[in-house]
Amino acid sequence: MTSPYLIPDILAHDLKVVFCGTALGHESARRQAYYAHPGNAFWKTLHRLGLTPRLVAPEDYAQVLDYGIGLTDLCKTESGNDHELPDGCFDVASLKEKITRYQPRFLAFTSKNAASGFLGTPAGQIPYGLQKETLGQTRIFVLSSPSGQARRWWREEVWEALAQELRNE
DSSP: OSSSSSOOOOOOOTTTTEEEESOOHHHHHHSTTTOTTTTTOHHHHHHHHSSSSSSSOOOGGGGGGGGEEEEEESSSOOOOOOGGGGGTOOOOOHHHHHHHHHHHSSSESSSHHHHHHHHOOOOGGGSSSSEEEETTTTTEEEEEOOOGGGGGOOOOOHHHHHHHHTTTT
């Protein structure tokens, strides 16, 4: 049986963090890789903050398991910019089930839009950083979007705060 997912989740037990976006962007879907647009700061930021010992190429995304990192999206079956995604494509129940099963130390949303879809709270009411909500033992963290299209909202200090939390584990 083939999966309806555009690309697979990268999940395992005992992960430090699972990064969760809304959905693959157009370039990521075309290249079949997470955060693959050249303007996306995701991979460079992980490396710069010491979360990966080397710069991981988007096509090598599965290698993040070696560093205690997982990857997923709220919408696994559609791609595009957030405003292009069809209503109802966020599968919150499935994400909750995955996180409950794997229990990473952190679930880190790579945008307020992703966090909003999961938490059911308007994006403007969600602060960056560690949230009061948890999912079992998993703590929830909201990051600024690494997308080049969201550059005006980029805040690397929020990513650094997550990196510090992970170092303190």
